[in-house]
Amino acid sequence: MMLVSKLTTALALALCVTGEVQALKAPPNKPPPAGARIPTEWALRRQQLNEWTVGLAGGLLEGAPIRLATEISRVVNDGNDLHVLPIVTRGPTENLNDLLYLKGVDMAIISSDSLDEYKSQVPDIQNRITYILNLFPSELHVFVRPEIKSLRDLVGKKVNFNTLGTAAAYTGPLLFSRLGLDVNKTFIPHPVAMEQMKRPDSDMTAVVFITSKPIDLFLKGKWEPGFKFLPVPYDVRLEDYYLPAKIEPTDYPNLVAPDEPIDTIAALTILVAYNWEPNSDRYRRVSRFVENLFGRFEGLHAAGFDAKWKDVNLYGSVPGLARFPAAQQWLDSHAPKAGVGVRK
Numbered sequence: 595m596m597l598v599s600k601l602t603t604a605l606a607l608a609l610c611v612t613g614e615v616q617a618l619k620a621p622p623n624k625p626p627p628a629g630a631r632i633p634t635e636w637a638l639r640r641q642q643l644n645e646w647t648v649g650l651a652g653g654l655l656e657g658a659p660i661r662l663a664t665e666i667s668r669v670v671n672d673g674n675d676l677h678v679l680p681i682v683t684r685g686p687t688e689n690l691n692d693l694l695y696l697k698g699v700d701m702a703i704i705s706s707d708s709l710d711e712y713k714s715q716v717p718d719i720q721n722r723i724t725y726i727l728n729l730f731p732s733e734l735h736v737f738v739r740p741e742i743k744s745l746r747d748l749v750g751k752k753v754n755f756n757t758l759g760t761a762a763a764y765t766g767p768l769l770f771s772r773l774g775l776d777v778n779k780t781f782i783p784h785p786v787a788m789e790q791m792k793r794p795d796s797d798m799t800a801v802v803f804i805t806s807k808p809i810d811l812f813l814k815g816k817w818e819p820g821f822k823f824l825p826v827p828y829d830v831r832l833e834d835y836y837l838p839a840k841i842e843p844t845d846y847p848n849l850v851a852p853d854e855p856i857d858t859i860a861a862l863t864i865l866v867a868y869n870w871e872p873n874s875d876r877y878r879r880v881s882r883f884v885e886n887l888f889g890r891f892e893g894l895h896a897a898g899f900d901a902k903w904k905d906v907n908l909y910g911s912v913p914g915l916a917r918f919p920a921a922q923q924w925l926d927s928h929a930p931k932a933g934v935g936v937r938k
Contacts, residue, residue: 651689651702659703669893685759706862707835724918728910731860735803740820751799753777754787766802881920
């Protein structure tokens with residue numbers, strides 16, 4: 595009898611929800627179909643909450659991308675009219691996979707060179723993905739012990755690329771391979787590796803970071819004379835996904851000598867969306883997200899947000915990718931204005 599009672603209750607609830615859904619789908623200013631129940635408060639709230647919710651894949655809790663995703667949501671969220679969910683993921687290098695295949699992910703923050711991995715798996719990847727915004731460059735930091743004088747000295751030595759899933763763990767080995775540097779790669783937390791580097795008898799010779807500078811571990815850490823960043827020259831082997839960059843004395847006053855900036859390279863960190871069909875519900879949601887993000891971009895310049903938002907150019911392009919159509923339409927209809935995310 596108890597089983598019958600539960601089944602009866604479940605059937606009644608299902609019929610109730612069905613009636614409420616029919617009522618929700620009734621044309622505006624027209625009464626709901628005969629027999630349909632007037633939507634309950636929870637049904638209305640559920641519809642409103644899901645109507646304008648978008649998922650934004652960020653990254654690991656300790657990484658910069660999830661912080662960026664959270665700051666974006668703070669500015670873009672608009673009550674029931676837009677709800678951005680920053681999603682903690684296995685890392686920015688996995689975010690492209692999440693965008694392609696994981697339910698509920700509309701957008702993602704990725705490194706531009708992660709597209710290279712998918713060219714063989716998804717030959718039309720550049721048609722499946724569009725970009726919304728070119729965010730910050732993520733600079734390569736190769737930090738070494740005193741006895742290491744050049745990149746070639748690292749060949750055969752132990753070099754740490756942070757934990758798997760981080761930008762360093764993906765882009766670092768890729769860059770070293772392109773530069774012809776065959777090293778003994780390790781993937782342990784950088785703070786652990788950096789403590790090992792300080793020991794005279796340690797065989798840990800270097801750590802490789804790929805993130806937006808400055809990095810707190812270098813600002814707050816204490817280092818003996820001789821610990822340093824190595825210069826990384828920019829050449830044609832890197833021009834498809836990377837840009838020339840510098841580590842300035844103002845970034846790390848305790849590690850970079852005045853008037854002696856260090857050449858390095860940077861990977862592009864970009865905000866991308868799936869190439870949704872223009873008449874689809876997902877396209878409509880991302881379009882509203884774009885309108886709020888671009889229209890409120892100055893909010894990201896406020897105190898408490900990452901200072902690098904002030905350097906982001908809304909009109910900056912991403913080589914090899916088309917911009918999300920609604921984003922391009924917004925930019926076309928708004929002439930560049932000083933102080934609104936435009937940096938020439």
